Every structure is written in C-alpha cells, then in structure tokens.
Amino acid sequence: MESWVDGQPADVLSLKDRGLAYGDGLFETIAVRNGAPVLLERHLQRLEAGCQRLAFNVDLSVLGAELSAYAQRLGNGVLKLIVTRGNSLRGYAADPSSPARRILQGSLPAAYPATHAEQGIQMFPCTVRLSEQPLLAGLKHLNRLEQVLARAEWRDIEHAEGLMLDTSGRVIEGVFSNLFLVRDGVLFTADLSRCGVAGVMRAELLFQAKSQGIATQISDISLEQLHQADEVMVCNSVYGVWPVRGCGSARWPVGPLTRKLQALARALLDA
Amino acid sequence: MESWVDGQPADVLSLKDRGLAYGDGLFETIAVRNGAPVLLERHLQRLEAGCQRLAFNVDLSVLGAELSAYAQRLGNGVLKLIVTRGNSLRGYAADPSSPARRILQGSLPAAYPATHAEQGIQMFPCTVRLSEQPLLAGLKHLNRLEQVLARAEWRDIEHAEGLMLDTSGRVIEGVFSNLFLVRDGVLFTADLSRCGVAGVMRAELLFQAKSQGIATQISDISLEQLHQADEVMVCNSVYGVWPVRGCGSARWPVGPLTRKLQALARALLDA
Numbered sequence: 030m031e032s033w034v035d036g037q038p039a040d041v042l043s044l045k046d047r048g049l050a051y052g053d054g055l056f057e058t059i060a061v062r063n064g065a066p067v068l069l070e071r072h073l074q075r076l077e078a079g080c081q082r083l084a085f086n087v088d089l090s091v092l093g094a095e096l097s098a099y100a101q102r103l104g105n106g107v108l109k110l111i112v113t114r115g116n117s118l119r120g121y122a123a124d125p126s127s128p129a130r131r132i133l134q135g136s137l138p139a140a141y142p143a144t145h146a147e148q149g150i151q152m153f154p155c156t157v158r159l160s161e162q163p164l165l166a167g168l169k170h171l172n173r174l175e176q177v178l179a180r181a182e183w184r185d186i187e188h189a190e191g192l193m194l195d196t197s198g199r200v201i202e203g204v205f206s207n208l209f210l211v212r213d214g215v216l217f218t219a220d221l222s223r224c225g226v227a228g229v230m231r232a233e234l235l236f237q238a239k240s241q242g243i244a245t246q247i248s249d250i251s252l253e254q255l256h257q258a259d260e261v262m263v264c265n266s267v268y269g270v271w272p273v274r275g276c277g278s279a280r281w282p283v284g285p286l287t288r289k290l291q292a293l294a295r296a297l298l299d300a
Numbered sequence: 301m302e303s304w305v306d307g308q309p310a311d312v313l314s315l316k317d318r319g320l321a322y323g324d325g326l327f328e329t330i331a332v333r334n335g336a337p338v339l340l341e342r343h344l345q346r347l348e349a350g351c352q353r354l355a356f357n358v359d360l361s362v363l364g365a366e367l368s369a370y371a372q373r374l375g376n377g378v379l380k381l382i383v384t385r386g387n388s389l390r391g392y393a394a395d396p397s398s399p400a401r402r403i404l405q406g407s408l409p410a411a412y413p414a415t416h417a418e419q420g421i422q423m424f425p426c427t428v429r430l431s432e433q434p435l436l437a438g439l440k441h442l443n444r445l446e447q448v449l450a451r452a453e454w455r456d457i458e459h460a461e462g463l464m465l466d467t468s469g470r471v472i473e474g475v476f477s478n479l480f481l482v483r484d485g486v487l488f489t490a491d492l493s494r495c496g497v498a499g500v501m502r503a504e505l506l507f508q509a510k511s512q513g514i515a516t517q518i519s520d521i522s523l524e525q526l527h528q529a530d531e532v533m534v535c536n537s538v539y540g541v542w543p544v545r546g547c548g549s550a551r552w553p554v555g556p557l558t559r560k561l562q563a564l565a566r567a568l569l570d571a
Contacts, residue, residue: 040315041312041315042315043311044310049313049442050444052444083449119329119407120476121444121450121451121476122452123448125452139390171320171323172322172323172445173323174322174324174436174443176322177324177354177392
C-alpha cells in the first residue's frame, strides 16, 4: 500500500529531515487486523511519552485518526508509523514550535514460520550490549544502531531472535522483542529504566496477566535467573508470543503460562 | 546548492532508507575552501573506519571523487555527506552486499560571530550524559539523539557550545566539538574509546601539535582536571578552534597554545 507523509500519499522524504540527519524521531510498528490498528491506545500512549521526552510538537488526535484511516485501507497487515521532528537547517538545535512529521507505511502481514509460535524458538546470545541511557530508555526512537549490529551477529535461520544484555550484564530484551520469564508461577520482565524498548505487547500482557491473578514482577534480571527460569518467552506487537526453547547452552520447556499468554496475544492479533 | 544522491541531483530520499528507519548510517561535515574539501583524507579515513565497523559496502574512491567534484561546484561553504545502508524491508536485518547510499548536501559557510574565535566562548554545562558504547564510540554515526537533547538544554546566545560528560562523569567533548585542555604545557584531549566523536580537526591538531614538539596526551579527563586547566578550547572541522572562557562557575584565560592551534586551524580553513 502507498505510504503517507503528513496525510498525503508520498514515497519520498526531504533530505533535510531530522529523522535522517540525527535519528531525531520515534516509531511504532502496529498490527492491523480487519481494518483496525491493534492496541492503538497503547501505541499512542508510548508515542506520547516519547514526544514529551523529546519535546515533539504532535497533535495526537490528528495522528490517531490518521492511523485509523490508514489501517482501514490496509485491511490486514503491519502499519509502521514514524514521527520525526521535521526539517531543519544544519546543526542539532531544533525549533520547538515546528510541527513533527508523520510517516505511515503499510505492509503485508508478517510471514514468520508457524513453528516459531507452535514449538518455540532458539535465541542467539548477542555479544552487542545495550548502552545505558535513562533519558531514552523505554522509547521506540530511531537511534537503533545497537539493534542493527546485534541483528547482524547471526544469519542462520535456526535462530529466530537474539538475546540482548546491557553493558552491566543484565538481561534486557530481544533485538525486536521483549522478554518474559516464569519462575515459581511469577511472570518476570526486565526493568527498562536504563535501556530497552517498553513494548506495547509487553505492557498489554502484563496488564492481562495481572487481571487474571498472575503475579508479575518488573525487575533486574541476571543471566543466572534467566538460566534457572521455568519458562521463557518473547513477545512483540506483530507476532504476539513465541516460546523460547533455548539460548546458547540454556534450554527451557514450553510451559503453561507461555501458552496462556500466547493465547491472549493471539486473540488480539489473529484476523 | 542542489543535493546529490548517489551522484545524481535530488532533494528527496526513499521512505525505505535505513538512515531514516534506524539511523543506520554515518556522516561527515566537511569545510570546503576554494573548491576543495578541507582535510578530505582524514574525513575519508574516519568514514572508512565507520564503514568497517558497521559493515557498509562503500567504494571510497568513487566517494572521494564525488566529494571533490561537489566541492568544486560549491566553491566555499560546508559539504555534508551522509552515507546510509540504503533501503531495506521491515526489520533490522540488512543485506551486506547491497551498496550504501551517498548523500551530499552543500550550504553556505558557517556564520558564527567573530567574537567566538577572537574572545572565546562560554560553554553550557549540559546535564545530558553520553552513554558508553565502545562499538560505536568515535564514529560520526546518525544516532544523535543525545546531542539533540543536550543542544536543547540552552537557548540563549551567551552559550556557544555545551559541555558533555559521559554517564561515569568523565569530561568527553562539546555537543558539536571536541575539547582540548592545556595543563603545564601539555595538550590533553579525552579518550574516545567508550563514547564521543573522534573529530577530524581534533586528529589534525593532535598531529600538528606533535609535529611541533608539543606534548600531547589522550586520556580520561575529570571535571576537576578541567577546572584546573591552564587553557581550554574546542574545535571542529568547520569553525576551527574557539577558546573557552568559562563553563558553569569555571573560568579560564585565553592562552598561547590555544592561539597557536587556532592559527593552525585557520590556515586550513580560511578561504
């Protein structure tokens, strides 16, 4: 489907855009099901937090309406939204009053092997570490070189995702997923106040798990805790939940809580 | 002057470019004097180091010729080069064989107040810290949100630059400059193996200083060492050298080694 820039069909962008120059922008990758953006409110909430942190001038009601209109035309697929600070002259200084730029791109539904969800995946133990920057932690901003370098560490198809630690060795997330582990019936996920992307599906699954009486805990996670987990899974807003069967020498069974959260995600995502 | 993309006149870029999507690219800001790029070899060397680190597929001889041809038309001004990994589909994985994209943009000579160079500047003590990522340290890559946030900390014209520390509190650089200090006749600049941009003018001044018998030292620099310096200056490849008169409560005189390095830079840059 054709892309939109500020509500108009376009497939190109000004060379002066600060998204290109500095990665001065944010993005959201949104599943679209039956003409509607899935978890739209959560995506908009995260985007709003990012816009506040970066002092972007965005009208979220205009943006929300635009996302809905675009999703209606897309039908089923994936909607990628990029918001940049727009054009600027040379230099890092930005005009805080100039409106942010909205870029919408649509694509077909993601085509992952069904075995990822059914039997679980192997994760590649990435050596690239996430640097710690509390001012940007949690945001889905456009400065993604660490993910690009991490994703380049494996090219085989045996590994469906990569595990990323921070520079202090804490377990944080996948390259394009958040990570949960289960231990003694408690659902753990990493504290993302120093680095990492606070995923929309992670937030939704935490919310739904709590609603169903499952104990949840957001905390620092060591490699040892990961290795001793009863279950491990990854999630994102496009594929839902994949069980993790192994990473490096570690092995985990596919457990009942993983299957439960997977069913919750599937109910949101399956068209 | 019109911009070039891969050697052709253009003012727009594909929305699929990975420079936009992930900041998956590098840049160089090159002074152009009398139709020639200043310190071209050093710019190409840094770019080559970046291309190796990010596994970009760039023909540097083609790029060098293109920069020279563009500079000849520009005459006097500033040439900004952006190299991106080119287009990709959704996802962080890149095709290592696909050629990188070359973007050249020209602008008028930088218009800074003459007093910056003559009398020296005040630096704003930024609270935004540089995160430590050895894999990206030194490169002039497109992930520049830390600089964008730091530059937004001051809007008055009393401060011409901002001082940036790393997350451990070491003195690293300016927002768009490298920093030197002088103590007992020795020229110090920060070790940039954890973060920071290894500037072309910094490299040239270190080289020229050594050639003239001035002792130089690349090392970690504490705030205390900065405060106790005899002279402080900042540099980049566009404006050359500015003496630093103060930062926060600290004050420094404009000293003889600063004036000497400033003259060296001026010889390179003044048209």
